[in-house]
Amino acid sequence: MKINNEDLVYIKPNLVIEPLIDNWYAWPHIVSPATAAMNIKSRHLKIMKSYVQNPMIHAAAVKNPKMLGGPFIDYNGGRVDEIQSLIDGTTQKCAKLLELNDDILELHSLLKNSAKGYALIDLYPLIPESLQGLVELVYDINNNPSFRFFESLLYETEYYDESIQSVNLFLVLDDDSRTFVLSTPKLASPEILRLDIPFNSDKIDQLFEMSLEPKRYEEILEIFEITDPAQEILFRTFFTTETPKEYQKYDGDGVLTRYFGHACILTETKETTILVDPIISYGYETDISRFSYEDLPEKIDYILITHNHQDHILFETLLRIRHRIGHIIVPKCSGGNIQDPSLKLMFEKIGFHNIIELGDMEIKHFPDFKITGLPFIGEHCDLDVRSKICHSIEFNDGFKMLFAADSCNIAPKLYERIQKVIGDIDVVFLGMECHGAPLSWLYGPLLPNGIQRDMDESRRLAGCNFDQARALIDVFDAKTVFVYAMGMEPWLKHISSIKYTSESEPIVQSNQLLEYCRNKGVEAERLFGEKIIEYKNVINELQIS
Structure with a gap:
């Protein structure tokens, strides 16, 4: 179906938006800054470094049903250079989050070694600089030391970085299969359009409003500022002039x-x-x-x-x-x-x-x-x-x-x-x-x-x-x-x-x-x-x- 710039178009119902954080499928623990820091360091980097060192071990593991959900990258032992590039990019772009991870571990160690049931006032100056003003030190009633974040303040620091958020857009055609999201980062693919926009962008809503209300194709093209010809060819495939089926609202008494x-x-x-x-x-x-x-x-x-x-x-x-x-x-x-x-x-x-x-x-x-x-x-x-x-x-x-x-x-x-x-x-x-x-x-x-x-x-x-x-x-x-x-x-x-x-x-x-x-x-x-x-x-x- 040929779509012209002036056509009123809808998005196709099988258009996927795949949210990403630092090239990994986004889930709640990599949105919140503290849990994001620890997952990027001890999950993402750990898995990627393991793959670069032994890609064929990962390739064998993902074929074993007993290993489903394990920490193995699913690229059949290939694309090693791209995974190494992700490692380098994460180390650079997420440097502050990686420091946050280390400082959280340092704070755990401080409390374990120094909080012995006495007042915690003297430990506040020893809290790592990055966490100063972001945590409260506490005991439970059994004198076990811990801490809690002022999480609303944590979101206002550099540790919540929308620049590492992006989305993939692609069509599901005839298969539900995808790589396991906790183990495999998302690499570039010809059928996937990567857009560097944060999750709170109203562009996302403007796009998916088109599941029911059409826009001119030229208008949505301008909203997303698609100027690369190859990207535009792919982007155009996400739309249709076909009117979606009408939803039948329930009108019963139950x-x-x-x-x-x-x-x-x-x-x-x-x-x-x-x-x-x-x-x-x-x-x-x-x-x-x-x-x-x-x-x-x-x-x-x-x-x-x-x-x-x-x-x-x-x-x-x-x-x-x-x-x-x-x-x-x-x-x-x-x-x-x-x-x-x-x-x-x-x-x-x-x-x-x-x-x-x-x-x-x-x-x-x-x-x-x-x-x-x-x-x-x-x-x-x-x-x-x-x-x-x-x-x-x-x-x-x-x-x-x-x-x-x-x-x-x-x-x-x-x-x-x-x-x-x-x-x-x-x-x-x-x-x-x-x-x-x-x-x-x-x-x-x-x-x-x-x-x-x-x-x-x-x-x-x-x-x-x-x-x-x-x-x-x-x-x-x-x-x-x-x-x-x-x-x-x-x-x-x-x-x-x-x-x-x-x-x-x-x-x-x-x-x-x-x-x-x-x-x-x-x-x-x-x-x-x-x-x-x-x-x-x-x-x-x-x-x-």
């Missing part, structure tokens, strides 16, 4: 939910749209039935974020739909702990607005529903991470849904106490990734002293097993239970690196739960791909397709 994969669920009433943990697939001919961006409403009133992991906060999706979002509801942060950066601050710095923090057992009221934030244990390797929450949504007719995400019911008394406050739940969505990755897989770069292997293996990013899930649904007397696909959808593989078999523990354990529910007369299913569920105005009368 609640319509649509499953988009993993933990992403869209809930609609006549008045409100709510999207949980957005991760959206791209549409093309495939044997897996799926919803895509074309199946999203024009306006999404509320985005709910359950916790700060890359399979629940996907900037690729969130930046693409930012212009549609009314409010984002995030878990309330504990305030300055390095392993628990503020989601509210992060979203505001990258261009999102109307961020609402929700705390444990806090209630927010909206026109036709209310949300209660429920605490959850698990999935964070026993680290002190507070920015995690389940969402209990109660509609005005009393119908209640629980989005339990990766809650692990380690302490059943917790939900027994919660049930006494909020009552029973009609529909429960939960994950059962009961044998998740070890602590070091995600949080390793933040650990000042590493961790013993047996300790590391014991502390995992795990959700409920059968017994824990059974206790959760029993205590709330759930009428319907959905276990989400836990990263099995192919469009999640570059994020989750998960490939289950029938013998994998999450499958075995969730099968047990499904059987238990059916024997109990509870509607239950492990979701995959897409699903539509309509809950009529009469509670518990439902239609499933």
Whole structure:
């Protein structure tokens, strides 16, 4: 289809925006300055240096299913010179962040060696210069020393550097496969357009508004200042004159939910749209039935974020739909702990607005529903991470849904106490990734002293097993239970690196739960791909397709 400069054009629905920080796929821990510093030093540089030294070891490892998600670059042993160039570029462009990493480690060492339970006033002058005025030194009540960041000030320093942010634009044509985002940096490719713009740029919104509202091609060309002829040829392929399909707004009297994969669920009433943990697939001919961006409403009133992991906060999706979002509801942060950066601050710095923090057992009221934030244990390797929450949504007719995400019911008394406050739940969505990755897989770069292997293996990013899930649904007397696909959808593989078999523990354990529910007369299913569920105005009368 030939596009002329004066044509009114839309973006193609399978146009990807891939956000990057220093040439690596952006996820929350490389946005917040302190965690970014430690990941760039102890993840990115470490992996790239290993690849330059032994590229064929990496090439062999990525072909081994047992090594999925490991620290191995997926360029088939090639492009070594380009990886070396990335190392050189990171060392230069991120010099201040690398210094910040070293100073954080120095501060840990200072506290370990010098904070012995006495007043900390004499240690403040010894804090590394870069951290002066950015941290508070503290003890817990057992006299263990630590520190916390004044994170809002940290974002105002040179350590938050928008110049290392950029985006890739490219089309998904007929394949979901991409390299694993935590292990492989993004190198140049002929079918990818790299744009050096920060995430808060309104150019991103102007581009993706064109999913529904067309612009003249010449206008969008000028907005992005595309002057190189080769880039312009590629840029032109991102657009079409074809009018997108019209979204059919729900007009029933009940609640319509649509499953988009993993933990992403869209809930609609006549008045409100709510999207949980957005991760959206791209549409093309495939044997897996799926919803895509074309199946999203024009306006999404509320985005709910359950916790700060890359399979629940996907900037690729969130930046693409930012212009549609009314409010984002995030878990309330504990305030300055390095392993628990503020989601509210992060979203505001990258261009999102109307961020609402929700705390444990806090209630927010909206026109036709209310949300209660429920605490959850698990999935964070026993680290002190507070920015995690389940969402209990109660509609005005009393119908209640629980989005339990990766809650692990380690302490059943917790939900027994919660049930006494909020009552029973009609529909429960939960994950059962009961044998998740070890602590070091995600949080390793933040650990000042590493961790013993047996300790590391014991502390995992795990959700409920059968017994824990059974206790959760029993205590709330759930009428319907959905276990989400836990990263099995192919469009999640570059994020989750998960490939289950029938013998994998999450499958075995969730099968047990499904059987238990059916024997109990509870509607239950492990979701995959897409699903539509309509809950009529009469509670518990439902239609499933």
